[in-house]
Amino acid sequence: MSRLVSLMSGSAAMCCVGGSVAVSGALSDAPLFTTQALRYAVACLLLLAFARARGVHLLRPRGGEWAWLAGIAGTGLVIFNVALVQGARHAEPAVLGVAVACVPPLMAVAGPLLEGRGPSRTVLTAAIVVTAGAALVQGLGRTDAAGLAWATVAFACEAAFTLLAVPVLGRHGPVGVSVHAVWLAAAMLAVLGTVHEGPAAVGRLTSRDLLAGGYLAVMVTAVAFVLWYGSVARLGAGTAGLLTGIAPVAAALTGVALGGPAPQPLVWGGIATVAVGLALGLRPSPAPRAPQPAANPA
Numbered sequence: 001m002s003r004l005v006s007l008m009s010g011s012a013a014m015c016c017v018g019g020s021v022a023v024s025g026a027l028s029d030a031p032l033f034t035t036q037a038l039r040y041a042v043a044c045l046l047l048l049a050f051a052r053a054r055g056v057h058l059l060r061p062r063g064g065e066w067a068w069l070a071g072i073a074g075t076g077l078v079i080f081n082v083a084l085v086q087g088a089r090h091a092e093p094a095v096l097g098v099a100v101a102c103v104p105p106l107m108a109v110a111g112p113l114l115e116g117r118g119p120s121r122t123v124l125t126a127a128i129v130v131t132a133g134a135a136l137v138q139g140l141g142r143t144d145a146a147g148l149a150w151a152t153v154a155f156a157c158e159a160a161f162t163l164l165a166v167p168v169l170g171r172h173g174p175v176g177v178s179v180h181a182v183w184l185a186a187a188m189l190a191v192l193g194t195v196h197e198g199p200a201a202v203g204r205l206t207s208r209d210l211l212a213g214g215y216l217a218v219m220v221t222a223v224a225f226v227l228w229y230g231s232v233a234r235l236g237a238g239t240a241g242l243l244t245g246i247a248p249v250a251a252a253l254t255g256v257a258l259g260g261p262a263p264q265p266l267v268w269g270g271i272a273t274v275a276v277g278l279a280l281g282l283r284p285s286p287a288p289r290a291p292q293p294a295a296n297p298a
Contacts, residue, residue, distance in 0.1 A: 010231030019296025033193035076161025091147025101134030111237025126281025136270025174229035
């Protein structure tokens, strides 16, 4: 039951992320750093309220934990958002989507190593299948050299968001890691917004920007972060990484639900491929056989 709950929470987090694609597009004309700083500040307040309501004791980071948490904020939240915006100027969205979809194989290898064990051949194979399916769902798209570079940055930051959390999840838990990551990101983005966009940028936000940013703060940050890190803590980064293949599928299906065209046959084939990869990698390991009693020589 615990494994099922972990799978469901990780899947729900990726559905939130995939479904946010259309919402994120509404912020294309908003001041990037200022909008994201407000998003993460609101998410931090929501997470603090959640922690207090649930009686979760938040711990102060110590020593090297500051580096891990700042790494999550700096790469997985700040630079990742910059890479998406800059990359969109040089590449079609599918290119960035495919780059992010390549994360499962890396997590299947690096995740277990960070957790002090060897990678699973089954999980790695499943991760490759999931990535292939996600690429079919996204399509390939056109890009230039700069677009490829930003896509690589997005790939690295997406992986860092999970992998850098592995060493601190044990002490801080999903809620603690989420709180510290978002307040650090909010502080970084506030400084960048003040320097590059000016303090008056807040006044340029429209009601549409605020609604979109509010949705991202609630569903894609406060809710999805806790669900995702909870899944990673219980399943391990390698296995949980397979669930990232759900995000592009959720994005494609959300587009249809919002009135977009039905997916092409190739997209349906990609969805089926992702399902096969998930079935392969998430099936429970067979229970070890009980030792047979030794034959009585008498």
